[in-house]
Every structure is written in structure tokens, then in C-alpha cells.
Amino acid sequence: LYARKAPEGLKNRITLSIRNQQAGxxxxxxxxxxxxxAMLFFAASSVFFWNQNQHLQQENAMVTDQIRVLEADMKEQLEDVRNQFIVLNNPGTRKYMVNGNKKAQDLKAIAYVNPIKKLSYINVRNLPQxxxxxxxxxxxxxxxxxVNLGILKNIEDKDxxxxxxxxxKAVGYITxxxxxxxHAPSVQNIVANIKY
Incomplete structure (x- = not known):
């Protein structure tokens, strides 16, 4: 009895509102x-770049260590070249010819000793086979x-x-x-003595 007629388009507005909510x-x-x-991509890329950064830091540390080792080697080599120059060009340097005994007759070497600078070097010219x-x-x-000075080899650079x-009053031996x-010299196999 008291019912009122719904306004025109109410149903359409309600339907449209529902559709908008669903679309929203x-x-x-x-x-x-x-x-x-996007977050997963960002997280994955962050992990990837973090791993890359860690890897690059490790490589950087390795390269830095290698550079330090090379610098130390170069300093040592330069010091050795400087000492060789001093020994070879100093008038106080004594020169000793070293020849092999019967076991190694073709062995030839020259020992240079500088008692002033307390340096000594040897130049091995020839080692028999x-x-x-x-x-x-x-x-x-x-x-x-x-003192073990190492194994001698025939080298191309005779100088x-x-x-x-x-x-x-040191004495050198080639065995x-x-x-x-x-680890210890075989006294019976001495082929050359160097007294300096």
C-alpha cells in the first residue's frame, strides 16, 4: 500500500556499481x-648482483695479492741486479776460475767475490751432460x-x-x-771446489 516505485535506472546503477567493484x-x-x-624479480636480481659482488671482491683480493707478490719479486730481482752490477763493476771484486775435476772435466764457472760489499756470485759457463x-x-x-744452493742446469744465457x-773463507762445492x-752433499761426488 505504501510501496513506492523504484526510481528509474536504480537497478542499472546498482548493477554498474557491483561491476565496478568487481572490476576494481x-x-x-x-x-x-x-x-x-616485480618483487620476486627485484629479490632475484638483488641476490644475483650480491653474488656477483662477492665474486668480484674475491677476485679483486686475489689480484691485489698477486700484485703484492709481483712487487716483492720485482724488488728482489732489482736488488739482485743491483748487487750483480756492484760485484761486476767494483774494482775490489775478486774473480776465481772454477774448473771441474776428472769426473766433470768440461765444467767451467767463474766466481765473483766482493769482500767489501760482502757479495758473491757464480757464473756457470758449462756443465757436462x-x-x-x-x-x-x-x-x-x-x-x-x-747450505744447499740448488740444482744447476745448463742455461742458454751464459752471462x-x-x-x-x-x-x-767460505768454500763452495759442486757435486x-x-x-x-x-739434502746433504755426497762428498765422494764432488766435481768442483770454489774457495773464496
Whole structure:
């Protein structure tokens, strides 16, 4: 009895409002999915770049260490070249010819000793061939103890000098040892003596 007629277009407005709300929810869901994908992409790229950064920092540290080692080697080599120059050009340097004994007659070397600068070097000019299972090894007796100076090899550069430890009245030896060298000199296999 008291009912009123609904205004014109009310149903359309309500339907349109419902549709707008549903569209808004769909739009919100799309934005939410897009934002989630963007966050996942951002998180993945952040992890990737963090890993890359860590890897680059490790490589940087390795390169820095290698540069330090190279600098130390270069300083050592420059010091050695400076000492060689001093020994070869100093008038106080004594020169000793070293020849092999009967076991190594073709062995030829020159020892340079400078008592003023307390430096000594040897230039091995020729080493006779040995069987494959043997090598030449150099020793120095300095202050009563034997010091291993390493294995000698024939080298192309005949002017190359090898540093010797300096000692008052030191004696150097070249011996024939088993391949790879020995911890103590084989006295019976001495092929050259160097007294300086």
C-alpha cells in the first residue's frame, strides 16, 4: 500500500556499481600479481648482483695479492741486479776460475767475490751432460754449516749469475747428486771446489 516505485535506472546503477567493484577487485588483483612478480624479480636480481659482488671482491683480493707478490719479486730481482752490477763493476771484486775435476772435466764457472760489499756470485759457463738419473747440485760451507744452493742446469744465457751466500773463507762445492737433488752433499761426488 505504501510501496513506492523504484526510481528509474536504480537497478542499472546498482548493477554498474557491483561491476565496478568487481572490476576494481580484478584490477587490484592484477596490480597485486604484477607487484609480486616485480618483487620476486627485484629479490632475484638483488641476490644475483650480491653474488656477483662477492665474486668480484674475491677476485679483486686475489689480484691485489698477486700484485703484492709481483712487487716483492720485482724488488728482489732489482736488488739482485743491483748487487750483480756492484760485484761486476767494483774494482775490489775478486774473480776465481772454477774448473771441474776428472769426473766433470768440461765444467767451467767463474766466481765473483766482493769482500767489501760482502757479495758473491757464480757464473756457470758449462756443465757436462749427466745421465738422466743424476744432476749437479751446488753447496756452500758458510760458518761451518753446509747450505744447499740448488740444482744447476745448463742455461742458454751464459752471462747469468747465481747468488752465493757470503762468508769469510767460505768454500763452495759442486757435486753430482741423484735426480731432484739431495739434502746433504755426497762428498765422494764432488766435481768442483770454489774457495773464496
Amino acid at each position: 577487485r580484478k584490477r587490484f588483483m592484477r596490480y597485486a600479481v604484477a607487484a609480486s612478480i 749427466l745421465p738422466e738419473d743424476q744432476c749437479y747440485q751446488m753447496w756452500a760451507e758458510v760458518n761451518g754449516s753446509m 747469468k749469475l747465481m747468488a752465493l751466500p757470503y762468508g769469510e 753430482i747428486e741423484p735426480k731432484g737433488g739431495n
